[in-house]
Structures are given as C-alpha cells and as structure tokens.
Amino acid sequence: MARFNYSYRSGEFAAAMAGNQDPIAFAGTAAITEAGNVAKTAGRRNIAAAGFSVRWQNALRLNIYPKGRTSIDAAALIFHKIPYAGVFEDNxxxxxxxxxxxxxxxxxxxxxxxxxxxxxxxxxxxxxxxxxxxxxxxxxxxxxxxxxxxxxxxxxxxxxxxxxxxxxxxxxxxxxxxxxxxxxxxxxRDKLSIREIVQSAAGQLGALYFKNLRAN
Known part of the structure; x- marks a missing residue:
C-alpha cells in the first residue's frame, strides 16, 4: 500500500490574514486531523471487511504534521506499516x-x-x-x-x-x-480501496476547514 500525503495550504489568503494566523492555523490543523481520522477509521473498516486480521487493521496509521502544534501548512500522512500491503490495493x-x-x-x-x-x-x-x-x-x-x-x-x-x-x-x-x-x-486480486477512501476524506477538507474556522 502506497503512502498518501495530503496538505492544506492557504497561500495568499493566509498571507493577507497574517494578523489572524492563529485561528487559521487552528482551523487548518483541525480540518486535516478530522479528515485523517475519517480516512483511518473508514480504511480500517475496509481492511476488516476484506477479511484481514485486527493486526492488519491496526497497521493502518495516521500521522499529523507538524507534530504537537498547529500550522497553516498542516499535513496528514496515511500509511500501512506492513510494507507489502499495497499488493492488495490493485490486481x-x-x-x-x-x-x-x-x-x-x-x-x-x-x-x-x-x-x-x-x-x-x-x-x-x-x-x-x-x-x-x-x-x-x-x-x-x-x-x-x-x-x-x-x-x-x-x-x-x-x-x-x-x-x-x-x-x-x-x-x-x-x-x-x-x-x-x-x-x-x-x-x-484487489481487496482494498484505501486510495479511494483517502481521496474521499481529502474532498471534505474545505468544509471541515470552514467549520473549524467558524468554531474558533
């Protein structure tokens, strides 16, 4: 299974809002974290439905960067700890x-x-x-x-x-x-749909960002 990186960058908008970066960084990091958790949860369900063990399910991991702080350049990395898991993603x-x-x-x-x-x-x-x-x-x-x-x-x-x-x-x-x-x-044969699941979660980033921006 390949590794997937998704990052939300506010670009010029963030520069224009330099005096208000903390709420933007918070919203961006929160959105990335929520989307990552959606992908991880759905991905583990997909692995379970394909008949793989709990060990295989738990080997699908999520890392949020930068670690331990908010950032307008937050990124999520969804990956599988078993190196050859990708063979089950495609025929x-x-x-x-x-x-x-x-x-x-x-x-x-x-x-x-x-x-x-x-x-x-x-x-x-x-x-x-x-x-x-x-x-x-x-x-x-x-x-x-x-x-x-x-x-x-x-x-x-x-x-x-x-x-x-x-x-x-x-x-x-x-x-x-x-x-x-x-x-x-x-x-x-292909048994897993992790790529599609991650792409679907990434498609929710915009809505999650504005939700967290309003909540801050």
Whole structure:
C-alpha cells in the first residue's frame, strides 16, 4: 500500500490574514486531523471487511504534521506499516525468480517472529527435499520423524508437528511430508480501496476547514 500525503495550504489568503494566523492555523490543523481520522477509521473498516486480521487493521496509521502544534501548512500522512500491503490495493501479478514457493497447510507458520519460507525452514529446522512431478507443480518436502508408536491417520499421513520436523531434520527415522508448492506466478486480486477512501476524506477538507474556522 502506497503512502498518501495530503496538505492544506492557504497561500495568499493566509498571507493577507497574517494578523489572524492563529485561528487559521487552528482551523487548518483541525480540518486535516478530522479528515485523517475519517480516512483511518473508514480504511480500517475496509481492511476488516476484506477479511484481514485486527493486526492488519491496526497497521493502518495516521500521522499529523507538524507534530504537537498547529500550522497553516498542516499535513496528514496515511500509511500501512506492513510494507507489502499495497499488493492488495490493485490486481497484482507476482512472478517467481524462477519459482515462487507457497507454503502448504502442513508447513509451520513461523520461525520465531518470521513467516516461514523454504530458506528459513532449512536454516532453522532442517533440509528440504525437492519432488518433481511431471505435468504438476514441484514440491519441497520436509523430513518428519516417525517411530513404532507413531501411526498415520485415516488419510495415510502422519501428524505434522514442529518437534517431529526438527527431529526428522536431525537424522531420526523419518518420512517425507510436502511443505511448499512451486508456481511460476500468482495473481492477487484487489481487496482494498484505501486510495479511494483517502481521496474521499481529502474532498471534505474545505468544509471541515470552514467549520473549524467558524468554531474558533
């Protein structure tokens, strides 16, 4: 998600009103703050409606500049703390270099605070085995430890746990379990409308400015 800057500048009008700058600065800063909060609230609702977690919703932030004081040059910055959030703003095609490895449901979600990737798996858990499938996407499989007491489920698969994967990666008797699937590219459809929401909020600046100017 891109960052968006909106600033209200009174220009020549402010210069002509130099003797009355405090009310103008107050109104301008108040208008920017109100519009920014409208955008942030509506944006977080939009993120929630798209099915994203509370963490993703709260990662949409608002900063008002200059901080801690009023100014006729006040500006609002709406941004998302997750760097790649912008891919959900437009239809985005992500290509592998040459292969994009996507985690399967069997793959551990994280290693510490980092999201699991093949490189991170090898570094923190154990080796991965490449499985080529003619006419189908390739797989990367991990070694899961088994023993005489561990029996496969009704689907013929052993229960995948992080501890079993670590033991298998360290040389214990093991079997393979697919963890990642390789694709050439993946298409991510647009789910968010943050740009439109910010633009709509910015369109209210004039009315908000005069409202706060009259109230001062």
């Amino acid at each position: 985005t095609l992500i290509s592998g270099k040459p292969t994009l490895w996507l985690p399967l449901p069997t793959a551990p979600k994280r290693a510490g605070r980092q999201k699991m990737t093949p490189a991170l798996y090898v570094r923190t858990i154990g080796p991965l085995v490449s499985i080529e499938r003619p006419g189908k996407p390739p797989l990367l499989a991990g070694k899961i430890a088994i023993n005489r007491r561990s029996k496969p489920g009704e689907d013929g698969r052993h229960k995948v746990t992080l501890s079993a994967l670590r033991r298998g990666g360290k040389g214990a008797p093991s079997t393979l379990v697919p963890l990642f699937i390789g694709v050439d590219r993946v298409s991510i």
